[in-house]
Amino acid sequence: MRKFSFPEKGLPQKEAYHVVKKQLEPDAHPNFNLAVFATSEMDEYATKIINENLAVNFPNATQYPNIAEINQKVALMLADLWNIGEDDSPWGSSTVGSSEAIFLATLAAKTRFQEQPKNLNKMPNIVFGANAHTAWYKAANYQGIEIREVPVRHGKFSVDASDMESYIDANTILVVGVAGSHQTGYDDDLISINSLLEQLEQINGWNIPLHIDAALSGFIYPFIRNDYVWDFRLSKVMSINASGHKYGLVYTSVGWLVIRNKAYIPESIIYKIKYLGGEFEQFTLNFSRGSSSMLAQYYNLLHLGYDGYLAKSLSTIVKAHYLVKEFSKLDVFEFVYPALFIPMIVIHVKHNSKFTIDNIAQFIQKQGWHTAVAQLSFDPSYPKIMKIIIRDSLTTEMLENLVSCFKLAINSLTQG
Ligand SMILES: Cc1ncc(COP(=O)(O)O)c(C=O)c1O
Structure with missing residues (x-):
């Protein structure tokens, strides 16, 4: 039997729905996916x-x-x-x-x-x-x-x-x-x-x-x-x-x-x-x-007009700057891009660190947060970087949770 054969008989709607839903469950939740820029929330009327x-x-x-x-x-x-x-x-x-x-x-x-x-x-x-x-x-x-x-x-x-x-x-x-x-x-x-x-x-x-x-x-x-x-x-x-x-x-x-x-x-x-x-x-x-x-x-x-987009851009940048401030206190990262204009933070771990940026990414992923870790395509000799993309849909609680996860990761990796 081939691995994927075309279904001979259909499933009831609800059952088919749950098969699809279940299969997607292990994937990242878009709101917790900080690796990509894709919008994860729109308002009721847009929807x-x-x-x-x-x-x-x-x-x-x-x-x-x-x-x-x-x-x-x-x-x-x-x-x-x-x-x-x-x-x-x-x-x-x-x-x-x-x-x-x-x-x-x-x-x-x-x-x-x-x-x-x-x-x-x-x-x-x-x-x-x-x-x-x-x-x-x-x-x-x-x-x-x-x-x-x-x-x-x-x-x-x-x-x-x-x-x-x-x-x-x-x-x-x-x-x-x-x-x-x-x-x-x-x-x-x-x-x-x-x-x-x-x-x-x-x-x-x-x-x-x-x-x-x-x-x-x-x-x-x-x-x-x-x-x-x-x-x-x-x-x-x-x-x-x-x-x-x-x-x-x-x-x-x-x-x-x-x-x-x-x-x-x-x-x-x-x-x-x-x-x-x-x-x-x-x-x-x-x-x-x-x-x-x-x-x-x-x-x-x-709906937003110029003023609305301005307000959203500013509030997203403010959220990103909150993270920059909190991450600076941890004293383990160098900032490549501290969300100067694009609400994105790019960091790498300091030289002589006890852990790698991959270790951090893997740790926080277990808490549900997804980030992008990669080598710069144009400079492979540069330390591996982590990208954290901030969207306006990140609430204060979510940001605090993210900071806690980073702290937990660093504590655990430093002790381990
Ligand atoms: C600078 C830049 N150009 C082009 C693209 C491709 O855009 P899209 O994903 O909308 O096709 C991206 C995607 O992130 C990008 O960052």
Whole structure:
């Protein structure tokens, strides 16, 4: 008998439900999973919107014209939040997450390059720091684009213009600047990278767009770092992605891609769908997908507004800073990123410690807390780090419990 054969007879609903539920029981509870950024709680009305629209298929713009309209509206609200210029004519869409947004931004850049006769038989390349997310490696590899990975210098956590300069040439279709690295929280030096691209255009005539990967920061920086210039205020920024399901405060799966000018997207990759009656355009990877998360994002923007997102960002950062303060008192950790702007703490154990960061992670996992322990992909000689991601859904009691678990772990590991 094969291990998994298709069930011959169905189970009663309740029984099938319990089989699924039981099987999931050993997994982490999302509220106690501090390894990932995914939103783990939404309010009652957001949940109502989600449940009421589970059956609404996103791309059917002929039958659901308001879905298409809301999708555009939210994207344009984000363009506004990210300081789009008066003379720009932005386009944007929800996606399944930042990964899809990144894929589409890369596809637009590659197609623009390849449609120019002078580039026939030339290999397009993309330039990003070794601190960039896997989504960039996937997007480039899946599309046959040469990856020019810029090393992150030892002791640094991001890249700047001087690191990137020698990697850029006439075949560079896109330069990526990370605004909030998933490994350490730090930004690339976006202002210097933008200036470099301006200079390269003046000197060589290379018009290379800059994409900002704001998966983590797109719903944080506009509220708590208003004066920091990271977005469409930078002249070479052509596109930005952000994950709605992270600090956009929506359940998975929603991301956003905003492009400065719609004309930037080659006509050849915008599909005109006619067979469902009427005609609508598609520039997405998937055909069918849910609408619920996108609608929940719209609800969040309406309900929270600027003030609400500001309040949530601040309260999440305050929670993260409480942990930083408590962890400092323990005197066993070095801070790589003490939740400066992204509500994430990155630590490693001090040199000569009696235990490893893995020991701590394993101990607190037995108490139900999940964290991410890993080697920095771009600097394997750096001590192993632990990432603790803070969400607003963490209550004071939960934070206190987490601190107690850390203390317990340290006491027990020190004695053992
Ligand atoms: C900086 C960065 N870029 C891209 C991604 C991929 O985003 P998503 O999970 O929304 O596809 C992530 C995910 O954490 C990220 O942190």
